[in-house]
Amino acid sequence: MKKGGEGTDGAFPRPVANAIFRPDMPADSSRPPIWVIAGPTASGKSALAVELAEAVGGEILSMDSMTVYRRMDLGTAKPTIEERKRVPHHLVDLVEPDQDFDTARWCAAAAAEVQTIWERGRHPIFVGGTSLYLMAFFKGLMEGPAADPVLRRELEAREAADPGCLHAELEQKDPVAASRIHRRDLRRVVRALEVTTTTGKPISEQQEHFARDSWARECRIAAIAWPRETLHERVKARTETMLDQGLVSECAAIESGCGFSRTAGAAIGYAECRDFLRGRYKDRQELRNRIRRNTHQLIRRQTTWLRRLREVRWIPGGSDAVALQQALERAPDTH
Numbered sequence: 001m002k003k004g005g006e007g008t009d010g011a012f013p014r015p016v017a018n019a020i021f022r023p024d025m026p027a028d029s030s031r032p033p034i035w036v037i038a039g040p041t042a043s044g045k046s047a048l049a050v051e052l053a054e055a056v057g058g059e060i061l062s063m064d065s066m067t068v069y070r071r072m073d074l075g076t077a078k079p080t081i082e083e084r085k086r087v088p089h090h091l092v093d094l095v096e097p098d099q100d101f102d103t104a105r106w107c108a109a110a111a112a113e114v115q116t117i118w119e120r121g122r123h124p125i126f127v128g129g130t131s132l133y134l135m136a137f138f139k140g141l142m143e144g145p146a147a148d149p150v151l152r153r154e155l156e157a158r159e160a161a162d163p164g165c166l167h168a169e170l171e172q173k174d175p176v177a178a179s180r181i182h183r184r185d186l187r188r189v190v191r192a193l194e195v196t197t198t199t200g201k202p203i204s205e206q207q208e209h210f211a212r213d214s215w216a217r218e219c220r221i222a223a224i225a226w227p228r229e230t231l232h233e234r235v236k237a238r239t240e241t242m243l244d245q246g247l248v249s250e251c252a253a254i255e256s257g258c259g260f261s262r263t264a265g266a267a268i269g270y271a272e273c274r275d276f277l278r279g280r281y282k283d284r285q286e287l288r289n290r291i292r293r294n295t296h297q298l299i300r301r302q303t304t305w306l307r308r309l310r311e312v313r314w315i316p317g318g319s320d321a322v323a324l325q326q327a328l329e330r331a332p333d334t335h
Contacts, residue, residue: 031118034217035328036063036126036134038306039224040299042234043317046079048224049127051321053087059117061110062091063128066267068106069097071254074247075269077238090117097254097264100187103136110137126219131180131305140216145198155190166193174202180301184266222327223306226317235295239288248273248287268294 035058037049049060062068066076070093079089090113095101110126110133117124126134159166167183173196181188195203226234251273254260265274269291276287306312313327 031218032123034114034124034126034138034219036138036219036221037223037324037328038063038129038134038221038312040231040302040306041129041295042231042238042299043224043226044234045127045129045224046077046083048319048321048324049125050079050083050087052324053123053125055321056123056325057121058123058125059088059090059120061113061117061124061126062089063126063130063133065101065106065130065133066264067092067128068094068101069264069267070095071097071250071257072264072267072270074242074245074250075267075273077242096258097260098258100261100263102187103132104141106133107137107141129302131302134221138215138217138219145195148194148198151194151197152190155193156186159186159190166190169193170196174204176204177202180204180305182266182298184271186262186266188263219311220313220328220330221309221311222313222315222324224317224319225314230317231299232296235292235299239291239295242269243284243288243291248276252277268298 035052037045037052039045052058053060060079062079064076066072067078068091069076072078078092083089091106091109094109114124126137128134155166164183166186166189167178167181170181170189170192171178174192177192181192183189192203195201247269251270254270255274255277260270260274265271272281272287272290272294275281275290276284281287281290313330315323315327
């Protein structure tokens, strides 16, 4: 039985004309602003989004770069079966873990889903913490140089011989991009170096339209904020639950089955479980600590990035759907 948002292999659209806006393309004023619920990992976005969607007749679109992968259920904290029954979820379970999936494909799929949701007379609500997806869809996707297979093979060979060397190089050549890309995300690290090498200009400078005030698609963004200590406790509980429910076994089943692509295999939770299965940690306690540490690092990056967006409306952790709706309906600042 298919899960919410799933289609057959390759059944979601590839990037097509007008599916992804150019940075200078004007916003579509014929539609109301699209709602976006952001916030760091473990902040409670998904559950609150379900409540809001039920209240306003909405449908949820996952804005998470790892929930696109089938089989990767526990480590990505996908919406439960009960939540999917309550509210339709989209952009979940699109491809197998061994397949590559990039931002352009996600944007094309998101554009198609938004259109069909509007045609049904319902409200699209994006929920997730992948900042690149948010910026690419709502501000425009950078039209970078074509892939250079020879350069990519060279970079990948260097990384295989000296793990971590490419991210260290990116920190020297483009510290802004390096701060946004996890060292395990080899696909994005390689792409950043490829763009910099090919064009002679850091990829972060080519994404300057992300900092502009204009938006290709009008949106309203709300994020959930918890005190640091509380969020750490939530991460601890979430990590324990994932492991107790069988995250290691889920990872092992994927590894022995179709396997992981570079991107899927770098997901927090799965990357550490793969290391554990290879005997790189002394026990499960070290596995837990590694997952929690890397999750805390991700949360810091997510929070820092969101704090830079003046459009974000913050609500306290533990708020209800009414408070969330009020934040999303509030008009943007004029100064």
